[in-house]
Every structure is written in structure tokens, then in C-alpha cells.
Amino acid sequence: MTAFPSINTPAGRVPADTPSWNRQTHSQMPSHRYRDVHSRVEVPLTERDWPCKRMTAAPLWVPVDLRDGNQALAEPMDPARKRRLFELMVAMGYKEIEVGYPSASQTDYDFVRLIADTDIAPDDVTIVVFTPARRDLIERTVESVRGVRNDVVIHMYTATAPTWRDVVLGHDRAALTELIMSGGRDVLEFAGDLANVRFEFSPEVFNLTEPDFALEVCDAMTKLWDASLQRPVILNLPATVEIATPNVYADQIEYMHKNLDRRDAVILSVHPHNDRGTGVACAELAVLAGAQRVEGCMFGNGERTGNVDIATLALNLHAQGVDPMIDFSDIDKIRRTVEHANRIEIHPRHPYVGDLVHTAFSGTHQDAIKKGFAEHHARAAAEGRRVSETEWRVPYLPIDPADLGRSYDAVIRVNSQSGKGGIAYLLEAGYGIELPRRLQIDFARHIQKHTDATGSEVTASQLWDIFEAEYIVTPGGKPAIELTGFDTTNETTTLTLRVDDSEHTSSHHGVGPVEALTEALARIGISLDVLALHQTSIGSGSGAPEPSALEDSDALTLIEYRRGTVTRWAAGKSRSVLTATLESLIGAANTDLRATLTSDQTSVVTDCVSTDLAHR
Ligand SMILES: CC(=O)SCCNC(=O)CCNC(=O)[C@H](O)C(C)(C)COP(=O)(O)OP(=O)(O)OC[C@H]1O[C@@H](n2cnc3c(N)ncnc32)[C@H](O)[C@@H]1OP(=O)(O)O
Numbered sequence: 001m002t003a004f005p006s007i008n009t010p011a012g013r014v015p016a017d018t019p020s021w022n023r024q025t026h027s028q029m030p031s032h033r034y035r036d037v038h039s040r041v042e043v044p045l046t047e048r049d050w051p052c053k054r055m056t057a058a059p060l061w062v063p064v065d066l067r068d069g070n071q072a073l074a075e076p077m078d079p080a081r082k083r084r085l086f087e088l089m090v091a092m093g094y095k096e097i098e099v100g101y102p103s104a105s106q107t108d109y110d111f112v113r114l115i116a117d118t119d120i121a122p123d124d125v126t127i128v129v130f131t132p133a134r135r136d137l138i139e140r141t142v143e144s145v146r147g148v149r150n151d152v153v154i155h156m157y158t159a160t161a162p163t164w165r166d167v168v169l170g171h172d173r174a175a176l177t178e179l180i181m182s183g184g185r186d187v188l189e190f191a192g193d194l195a196n197v198r199f200e201f202s203p204e205v206f207n208l209t210e211p212d213f214a215l216e217v218c219d220a221m222t223k224l225w226d227a228s229l230q231r232p233v234i235l236n237l238p239a240t241v242e243i244a245t246p247n248v249y250a251d252q253i254e255y256m257h258k259n260l261d262r263r264d265a266v267i268l269s270v271h272p273h274n275d276r277g278t279g280v281a282c283a284e285l286a287v288l289a290g291a292q293r294v295e296g297c298m299f300g301n302g303e304r305t306g307n308v309d310i311a312t313l314a315l316n317l318h319a320q321g322v323d324p325m326i327d328f329s330d331i332d333k334i335r336r337t338v339e340h341a342n343r344i345e346i347h348p349r350h351p352y353v354g355d356l357v358h359t360a361f362s363g364t365h366q367d368a369i370k371k372g373f374a375e376h377h378a379r380a381a382a383e384g385r386r387v388s389e390t391e392w393r394v395p396y397l398p399i400d401p402a403d404l405g406r407s408y409d410a411v412i413r414v415n416s417q418s419g420k421g422g423i424a425y426l427l428e429a430g431y432g433i434e435l436p437r438r439l440q441i442d443f444a445r446h447i448q449k450h451t452d453a454t455g456s457e458v459t460a461s462q463l464w465d466i467f468e469a470e471y472i473v474t475p476g477g478k479p480a481i482e483l484t485g486f487d488t489t490n491e492t493t494t495l496t497l498r499v500d501d502s503e504h505t506s507s508h509h510g511v512g513p514v515e516a517l518t519e520a521l522a523r524i525g526i527s528l529d530v531l532a533l534h535q536t537s538i539g540s541g542s543g544a545p546e547p548s549a550l551e552d553s554d555a556l557t558l559i560e561y562r563r564g565t566v567t568r569w570a571a572g573k574s575r576s577v578l579t580a581t582l583e584s585l586i587g588a589a590n591t592d593l594r595a596t597l598t599s600d601q602t603s604v605v606t607d608c609v610s611t612d613l614a615h616r
């Protein structure tokens with residue numbers, strides 16, 4: 001990594017001439033205790049092809065949740081959990097599934113027997129079982145798969161990296177090779193004549209193994225097992241503990257891909273872990289480097305920080321227009337099953353599946369999403385396509401939540417970081433109400449005050465309550481001004497206004513109802529200049545980003561009006577559009593009346609009206 005030179009001073013002290021953009025100083029971390037991967041294992045690659053490659057097809061996926069994922073759980077899966085997870089994997093379309101470590105526990109052994117004795121594994125699903133290179137354990141593993149009708153892979157592993165050789169196994173390279181070959185011969189002895197069985201070998205900790213040694217051992221295994229096009233051998237190269245940037249792993253895989261013997265008879269597989277948080281990147285670059293098969297766990301369970309997350313890998317492909325070959329169309333059901341099996345909850349920010357990953361709280365994101373949805377619907381209509389078949393370009397949403405079986409309910413949520421676009425979106429999605437732009441701006445100010453004061457999120461129904469309180473309901477109970485009579489005959493509109501306890505009736509000729517009412521209000525001293533009038537309706541909303549077709553809904557009239565130099569909004573709600581409109585004007589008159597009173601003038605509203613009348 002290129003970096004600016006470190007400033008060699010005690011933490012926190014910076015020489016005066018240091019430019020302001022380079023003020024970092026040495027930390028107290030004992031980083032000198034660790035070694036760079038390149039000084040531990042050298043990859044003899046001078047030319048690499050992977051940086052120029054693209055992912056255009058899904059690799060072969062192999063979920064190892066029932067084995068590697070399972071061995072990382074505080075409470076390993078019981079038979080019912082194993083079965084439920086296995087059945088989910090089958091339903092999602094996985095064709096090769098590592099089902100366990102049969103020599104490790106009776107539960108694992110019995111699960112393989114369940115597969116042998118029932119039809120829970122369809123014919124086209126290959127069953128993988130895992131074993132170390134130990135004769136007794138290999139024998140037990142082979143016993144477990146006897147009678148399984150499906151194709152079976154016996155997966156044998158041994159660690160090959162120097163620290164594991166020296167510290168764990170106590171073998172030099174030659175002795176370790178002999179241990180592995182001996183295990184390989186045992187596999188052949190016990191299972192070589194089983195026609196449905198193929199073999200897999202993993203040099204565990206491949207990524208810290210000298211490449212020449214990994215190559216030597218892998219070639220020895222494909223020779224021993226006689227890898228052929230008819231019976232290919234899987235060579236699985238794990239990043240057992242992730243220790244380097246993903247480009248290093250890609251170089252290691254490309255080196256093997258280019259130098260392995262019998263390459264056509266080898267299925268080159270990878271098995272990244274996620275210790276540095278880059279397991280997904282490692283797997284993706286490894287595929288560019290020649291890997292054909294990926295082992296991982298759904299949503300990234302597994303030892304320590306987990307195995308590579310197959311769901312993320314698959315959905316990354318989907319998001320690039322490549323069929324992932326696995327069905328995630330009901331991701332929440334998958335998630336529930338995985339959480340049940342592992343007894344571990346999935347983080348709300350987990351890619352694609354977390355509760356919050358399709359949610360925007362921030363104003364500019366919400367604005368962009370709202371515009372994006374509108375553009376999406378308009379384009380779908382213009383192209384004559386279904387919305388769900390139209391190319392996806394909505395900003396900030398890498399994929400359409402509907403592809404994963406999710407609704408749009410959670411796409412926009414409102415808090416103090418939100419803006420008018422998000423607020424309007426939520427009100428529209430929840431109640432079918434479309435607010436004009438200037439009202440959105442006005443309403444957003446009220447919401448901002450509320451969210452700043454409470455510090456919490458507001459739901460669609462709270463938004464509606466605030467909307468009603470601000471624009472429709474007259475606070476303090478009975479309104480000062482009411483429309484008690486309205487009649488139109490022969491182009492004459494007769495109106496009766498009750499102002500406190502007195503009634504004022506007036507007739508208006510040759511004008512529409514709105515004009516008639518504004519004239520009547522002017523006669524009692526309230527002059528309103530209506531600047532804009534919008535009709536919308538209130539319904540249940542669709543929860544979807546497109547305006548809902550509302551039946552049996554209330555009419556809502558929104559007016560923008562001016563009195564003197566002040567511009568405000570008011571709204572009226574009724575079953576009838578006309579009444580809603582007149583109510584919006586009455587609401588405006590009442591609001592305006594209130595607003596003209598100063599605190600020491602609050603005595604009697606009528607006084608104010610009378611004073612106004614006296615001035616006429
Ligand atoms: C990276 C991975 O995921 S590897 C898979 C790890 N998964 C598991 O370990 C879960 C299941 N494991 C188990 O149930 C047990 O560890 C068993 C049944 C495999 C072995 O149990 P035990 O016989 O009690 O041995 P234990 O686990 O204490 O130690 C492992 C022994 O196997 C040796 N060993 C470790 N890996 C291998 C291997 N791949 N091939 C051959 N021998 C191995 C070790 O050197 C050690 O030998 P030692 O006892 O002579 O020092």
C-alpha cells in the first residue's frame with residue numbers, strides 16, 4: 001500500500017512544519033510483532049491475467065454450513081436443525097452440499113445415514129463428506145456413505161503450511177507428503193471402487209503454504225487418485241485464516257491454475273475465510289484467477305469471522321446481471337432458517353439480507369430514491385414492460401428489494417436526517433397522499449422540529465397525525481369560524497358563516513364556490529389570497545413507490561394562501577371534493593385568525609373579527 005511517510009514522533013506530537021493533511025503519528029499498537037505475508041510465502045508470479053478478467057458466470061457453489069459452519073457453533077446443530085437447513089439448501093438449488101464430518105460426531109454420521117435411508121437428497125444433489133488424513137477416520141467416513149444413491153465426494157484435508165507442519169503436526173515436508181499420500185491411499189482402498197464416489201483434497205492453510213510445495217502435493221494427489229475427465233478430482237485451496245489482501249490470494253490461485261498437472265481433470269475450488277473482512281473479495285478475485293468452485297456458508301457463518309458468505313457472492317453476481325444459479329427470491333425465509341439453524345442473528349447491515357440494507361434515512365438519498373422510483377415507473381410504462389422486468393437503475397439501491405421477496409415498506413424511514421422527499425414518500429406510500437413540492441418544504445420544517453425535539457424516527461401514521469394537526473385540525477376544540485350553510489342556485493351561492501355565536505349570511509353571484517367563500521370571509525375581515533389549490537385523496541396507500549389507485553377514499557384539498565405578506569398552507573378533508581375544498585379555506589381562515597392574535601390579545605376571537613369588521 002502506498003502511504004505518506006510516517007512522522008517519527010511520539011503519538012500525538014507533530015512537528016510544526018508538517019502539512020495539515022499529514023498529521024497522523026505512530027500509534028501505540030505493537031504492529032512490529034506481525035509479518036507481512038510476502039516475507040512468509042512468496043508467489044512466483046510475474047504476469048497475471050486475473051486483473052483483466054470479468055465474472056460472467058456463476059461458479060459451482062458448495063455450502064459448507066453443515067460442516068465448517070457447524071463446527072464453529074457454540075451449540076452444533078441438532079438433527080432437526082441440520083435437516084431443515086439441508087432441505088432449504090436443496091430448495092434453493094444447491095447441487096453439491098457438504099453435509100458433515102461423519103467421523104467427528106454421531107450426529108454428523110447419522111445425518112449422512114439419513115440421506116442414505118431417505119429421499120431427502122434429490123438425485124441431482126452431490127453429497128460431500130469431510131475427513132482428515134487418518135486411516136481410522138477415513139474408514140468411518142466411507143462407512144457413513146455406503147448405500148447413498150447420490151454422487152458422493154470424499155473430502156480429505158491436511159494442513160500444509162510451515163507453522164502447522166512444525167508446530168501442529170511435527171512433520172517436515174517429506175513426512176507430511178507421506179502422511180497425505182497415505183491418507184489418499186486409504187481413501188482409494190476404502191472407496192476407490194464405489195462408482196458414485198469422487199475425491200477432493202484440501203491443503204489446509206494453502207494461502208500460507210509455499211506455492212511449490214502446495215503444487216507438489218496437489219499434483220501428487222491427482223496422480224494418486226488418477227484425476228480424469230470422467231472422474232475429476234477437486235483441489236480445494238483454502239484461505240483457512242485470511243492473512244493477505246485479496247490480490248495476493250488471486251495470485252496464489254492463478255499460479256496453481258496455470259501450473260497444476262492434469263488441469264482439465266481438476267475442479268479448482270476455493271474456500272476463503274473472512275479474518276480480514278475481505279473473504280468475498282478473495283473469492284471473487286480467485287474466480288477471476290481460475291477457480292471454478294467456491295465453498296462458503298450462507299450469510300457468512302463459520303470459524304472466527306466466518307467462511308466466505310455465499311449469499312453475498314451470489315447476489316453480487318445477480319446485481320451485475322449474471323444468474324447466480326441459486327434462488328434468493330424469498331431471502332427472509334432463508335434468513336429465518338439459517339438463524340434458526342445457527343442460533344446466531346444476522347446483523348441489520350449484513351449485505352442484501354440485513355433489516356436495514358434497503359432503508360434510507362438520509363434526506364438526499366431519499367430524494368434520489370423517490371425520483372429513481374418515479375423514473376423507473378415512467379420508463380417501464382414508456383417501454384411497455386412490467387415494472388419488475390424493467391432495467392433497474394434506482395439510485396442507492398443496488399438491487400430491487402422485490403427481487404428478494406421484500407416489500408418497499410422499509411425503503412424510506414424518516415428521522416432528523418431526512419428531508420422533504422423522504423417525508424413525502426412515506427406519506428404517499430402510507431396514505432396515498434401526494435403533496436405538492438412547496439407543501440413538502442413547509443411540512444418538512446414541522447417534521448424537522450419534531451424529530452429534532454424527540455430524536456427519534458417517525459412512522460407514516462405519526463407523519464399523518466402531525467399533518468392533520470398542522471394543516472387540518474383546529475387546535476383548542478371548537479373553531480372560531482365555521483361554515484354552517486352553503487347553497488348554490490341559479491349562479492348564486494349563499495353562504496352562512498358562524499363566527500363565535502353570531503351568524504353571517506351572504507350571497508355571491510356569478511362566481512365559483514371558492515371565490516364565493518373567499519368573498520364571504522373578506523366581508524368578515526379575513527382576506528385570503530388563494531395562490532394554489534391541489535386535490536388529492538387519502539387512502540390506505542400501497543406501501544409501494546407508485547401512487548396507489550384508491551377506492552372509497554376521502555378527498556383532501558390542499559391550498560396555499562397569502563394574507564398580507566405571509567404565505568401558508570391549509571388542508572380540508574371530506575368525502576366530497578367540494579366540502580374538502582371549502583373546509584380547507586375555513587381552516588385557513590381559522591389558522592390565520594389565530595396567527596394574527598398576539599399573546600395578550602387572546603381574549604376573545606370575536607373582538608378581533610369585530611375590529612376587522614369595524615375597519616371595513
Ligand atoms: C480448517 C478446518 O476446518 S479443519 C476441520 C476442523 N474440524 C474439526 O476439528 C471438527 C471435528 N474434529 C473432531 O471431532 C476431532 O478433532 C477428531 C475426531 C477429528 C480428532 O479427535 P482426536 O483424535 O481427539 O484428536 P485432536 O482433535 O485432539 O487432535 C488432532 C490430532 O489429529 C492430527 N491432525 C490434525 N489434522 C489432521 C489431518 N488433517 N490429517 C491427519 N491428522 C491430523 C493432529 O496433529 C492431532 O494429532 P496428535 O494427537 O497426534 O497430536
Ligand SMILES: CC(C)C(=O)C(=O)O
Nearest residue numbers: 157202204205238240
Ligand atoms: C480444510 C478446509 C477445507 C477448511 O475447512 C479450511 O481450511 O478452512
